Ligand SMILES: Nc1nc2c(c(=O)[nH]1)N=C([C@H](O)[C@H](O)COP(=O)(O)OP(=O)(O)OP(=O)(O)O)CN2
């Protein structure tokens with residue numbers, strides 16, 4: 001089994017729609033650190049699982065320096081972002097989204 005890991009930093013803003021009062025309901029920003037894991041039993045014709053550049057194009061170009069509430073069709077929690085990222089990338093099975101030091105969400109496909 002081959003595994004590749006790509007780590008990206010996304011500077012962006014968001015606010016959360018929550019069922020309780022929270023400072024996170026106001027617009028604010030984070031430098032999200034997103035780690036993306038892809039795996040495959042065999043490599044493609046280029047000798048890769050998934051091209052690191054493709055991962056950057058699909059995620060960084062779409063989210064960096066954006067208001068995530070305007071880009072993503074769901075409440076942009078770290079958990080939801082992790083699942084969305086996983087769904088965008090060929091052969092992705094695990095995504096770690098670090099919102100700030102000590103605050104990390106992980107999504108893993110079964
Ligand atoms: N399970 C989750 N909890 C929270 C999320 C999330 O995505 N998943 N997100 C937020 C907000 O984005 C908020 O901006 C986080 O604020 P932050 O100050 O970084 O975190 P804390 O309130 O825990 O404060 P620390 O001082 O960093 O511990 C909130 N929760």
Ligand SMILES: [Zn+2]
Pocket residue numbers: 014024028029030
């Ligand atoms: Zn936040």
